[in-house]
Each structure stands twice: as structure tokens, then as C-alpha cells.
Amino acid sequence: MKLDKKEILKALETISVPGEGQNMVESGAVRNIQTFGDEVVVDITIKNPSLQAKKKAEVSILQAIHREVYEKAKITVNITVDAPAKPRANEIKGAPIPGIKNIIAVASGKGGVGKSTVTANLAATLSKMGFSVGILDADIYGPSIPIMYDVASQKPLAVEVGGKSKMKPIENYGVKILSIGFFTQPNQAVIWRGPMAAKALNQMIFDAHWGELDFLLIDLPPGTGDIHLSIMQALPVTGAVVVSTPQEIALADARKGVAMFQQDAINVPVLGIVENMAYFTPAELPDNKYYIFGRDGAKNLAEDMEVPFLGALPLVQSIREASDAGRPAALQTATPLESSFEEITRNAVQELVRRNKDLPPTEAIKITTMAGCSAVKKK
Numbered sequence: 001m002k003l004d005k006k007e008i009l010k011a012l013e014t015i016s017v018p019g020e021g022q023n024m025v026e027s028g029a030v031r032n033i034q035t036f037g038d039e040v041v042v043d044i045t046i047k048n049p050s051l052q053a054k055k056k057a058e059v060s061i062l063q064a065i066h067r068e069v070y071e072k073a074k075i076t077v078n079i080t081v082d083a084p085a086k087p088r089a090n091e092i093k094g095a096p097i098p099g100i101k102n103i104i105a106v107a108s109g110k111g112g113v114g115k116s117t118v119t120a121n122l123a124a125t126l127s128k129m130g131f132s133v134g135i136l137d138a139d140i141y142g143p144s145i146p147i148m149y150d151v152a153s154q155k156p157l158a159v160e161v162g163g164k165s166k167m168k169p170i171e172n173y174g175v176k177i178l179s180i181g182f183f184t185q186p187n188q189a190v191i192w193r194g195p196m197a198a199k200a201l202n203q204m205i206f207d208a209h210w211g212e213l214d215f216l217l218i219d220l221p222p223g224t225g226d227i228h229l230s231i232m233q234a235l236p237v238t239g240a241v242v243v244s245t246p247q248e249i250a251l252a253d254a255r256k257g258v259a260m261f262q263q264d265a266i267n268v269p270v271l272g273i274v275e276n277m278a279y280f281t282p283a284e285l286p287d288n289k290y291y292i293f294g295r296d297g298a299k300n301l302a303e304d305m306e307v308p309f310l311g312a313l314p315l316v317q318s319i320r321e322a323s324d325a326g327r328p329a330a331l332q333t334a335t336p337l338e339s340s341f342e343e344i345t346r347n348a349v350q351e352l353v354r355r356n357k358d359l360p361p362t363e364a365i366k367i368t369t370m371a372g373c374s375a376v377k378k379k
């Protein structure tokens with residue numbers, strides 16, 4: 001018995017590949033047919049990579065040829081899978097938020113390294129530079145922004161916007177603030193699960209009247225947990241700033257923090273690392289520097305992980321005092337501290353502008369102040 005290619009083709013026109021509508025000849029799944037006497041070799045390509053789909057395709061080919069052409073035909077089916085490439089994880093997660101141009105997450109691996117202090121001062125500096133700024137304090141374990149901005153006793157009011165009731169952020173020093181701390185009792189321990197925290201934070205973004213913001217800074221909880229993942233997936237975070245001290249144990253955790261943002265599932269660009277408490281300077285000896293947590297640790301980490309180093313901040317009493325007094329130290333004028341905060345903020349903005357140029361979905365911002373960066377608004 002000599003098998004005829006045309007008859008084989010006709011038989012294959014009666015069946016389709018699992019999950020594909022047209023018959024397998026029409027859909028182009030059948031790539032090649034070779035016959036030798038009563039033997040036939042059929043090469044097909046399918047899109048579904050599952051074992052089940054392959055088996056099903058093979059069985060239906062065997063049955064169709066046996067039924068339609070020759071019941072004793074010796075059939076070999078070669079199947080290759082051509083699965084469509086998985087779309088790359090989104091660079092920008094969540095829906096864009098109307099009016100909010102850039103969301104910067106401030107994170108630290110370890111607790112107590114000064115993440116909230118850096119957030120508070122970055123926001124104050126951006127506001128001084130002329131940007132409209134908000135802080136979303138998402139540190140569910142210890143929301144400290146309300147104290148640092150002297151608004152701990154206040155509660156956000158509801159305002160009517162477009163027929164809907166919205167939460168109005170509290171404002172001080174030109175910075176709009178919403179904190180998870182506004183909604184919990186000071187002495188109450190709240191146990192947050194990731195999705196619950198993300199929902200609360202979502203409300204503070206989408207059900208709040210932020211108005212137009214150039215920057216919304218998110219003060220994340222310390223560490224790299226479930227909550228971070230939920231927040232990153234729910235909100236379109238433009239970039240992340242990681243804060244660390246130069247100390248070995250803080251650096252190990254900061255490394256994990258950077259790695260968390262760089263993971264495929266999260267994939268948020270790291271704008272850079274800030275080294276806090278880089279050295280101690282006593283007020284009476286301003287030229288003396290004591291590297292009590294080690295020297296250049298965070299700077300070296302940034303180099304090692306190939307992320308930008310945004311700058312160093314000294315460990316000085318006035319930063320702590322300013323935080324406790326509810327007036328961020330960056331609001332000082334003409335002091336070395338003001339310059340340090342300006343340098344870090346400028347570097348972060350420059351990185352953000354660069355990132356926005358590379359990744360179009362969020363808008364690049366126009367720098368019009370002494371920050372000195374020249375980026376043009378993309379429209």
C-alpha cells in the first residue's frame with residue numbers, strides 16, 4: 001500500500017489543533033508530510049505547550065488518517081511547540097493615577113535606618129524646589145510622618161469632588177500628607193495582611209483628593225514582605241529609593257531591598273541608594289567626622305549592584321531634633337544639611353527623569369527650579 005500525500009492532507013483537514021479554531025491544514029499547523037509506502041510522518045506546530053494538548057493532537061491525527069486513508073498506516077507525528085512569548089512584566093503596575101505624575105517608593109531593608117527621615121526631607125526639599133509634593137505614609141508598623149510634619153493630632157476631612165466624597169490630605173510646609181497612622185489609634189496594635197494594607201493604601205490614593213502632584217512619595221514599611229509586593233502590584237510606582245546605613249547588617253538587608261524591586265514580578269526601577277548616618281559630626285567640631293557605622297558601605301553597595309548612589313547624610317543631632325519637633329531639617333536655610341538634602345534630591349530627580357525618558361508610560365517632568373536638571377515634559 002502506497003500512501004498518497006494529498007489524501008493525508010484531506011484527512012487532516014477534518015481535524016483541528018486543540019484550542020485553535022480552523023482545521024490544522026488551514027491554520028498552518030501542518031508543516032510537512034512525508035510518505036514511504038504505508039508509513040507517514042506528519043510534522044505539526046502547535047501553540048499550546050501542555051502535554052495534554054500534544055497528546056490530543058497526536059491521537060486525533062492517528063485516528064483521522066486511520067479512519068479516512070488507511071487503517072493500518074504506520075504514523076509518526078512530530079510536534080513542535082511555538083508558544084507566543086509571554087508579555088514582559090509591566091514596567092508600570094496599576095492604573096495611572098490622574099493628576100499624580102510620579103510615585104517614588106522609599107524603602108529600606110532594615111528598620112530604623114532613617115527611611116522616614118529621608119522621605120520627610122526629600123519631600124520638604126522637593127517642595128522648596130517648587131514641586132507639588134505628597135507623602136503617603138504606608139509604614140504600617142510605625143507611621144512616623146505625622147510626627148515629623150507636626151500633624152499627628154489631625155484627622156483628614158472628607159470633601160465633595162465631582163459628586164463623590166474624597167479624603168482631603170493634611171497639609172504642612174507645602175506637603176500633602178496621608179498616613180495609615182491617621183486611621184489607627186496611637187496605642188493600638190494593628191495586624192495588617194498584605195492585601196488589606198494594599199486596599200487601605202489604595203483608598204488613600206484613589207479615594208483621596210490629592211489634586212495635581214509632581215511627586216507622591218511612599219514611605220514603605222521596612223523589610224521586603226508580602227505587603228511590599230501587594231503595594232507594588234497595586235500602584236504604578238515610578239521608581240524606588242533605598243535607604244541604608246553603612247553598617248554591614250543594614251547593607252545585607254538593603255541588598256535584599258534592591259533585589260526585591262529588581263525582581264521580575266515587581267520590576268520597579270531603583271533610582272538609587274541613600275547612605276544615612278554615613279558619619280557622625282559633633283555640633284561643636286563640625287569638621288570632625290567619625291565613621292561609627294563603617295565607611296562608604298552603602299556607596300560600595302550601590303556600585304556593586306550597579307544602581308546610582310544618590311548621596312550621604314551625616315548622623316547629626318539636629319536631624320533627629322528636627323524630626324521630633326515636627327519640622328524636617330531640610331527646611332533650614334543656608335546650612336550644610338540643606339545642601340546635602342538638595343544634592344540627594346537633585347540626584348533622585350535626575351535619575352527619575354532619565355528613567356521616564358527610557359520608559360514612556362509615566363510623564364517626564366519639567367525641572368524649572370534651582371535643581372538644575374533640564375528635562376522636557378513629554379506629551
Ligand SMILES: Nc1ncnc2c1ncn2[C@@H]1O[C@H](COP(=O)(O)OP(=O)(O)OP(=O)(O)O)[C@@H](O)[C@H]1O
Pocket residue numbers: 108110111112113114115116117118139142144221222276277313314315316317318319320321323324
Ligand atoms: N541622619 C540622622 N541623624 C540623626 N538622627 C537620625 C538620622 N536619620 C534618622 N535619625 C533618627 O533615627 C531614628 C529612626 O529614623 P526613622 O524613623 O527615619 O527610621 P526608619 O527607617 O523610617 O524606621 P522604621 O523602622 O520605623 O521604618 C529617628 O529617631 C530619627 O530621628
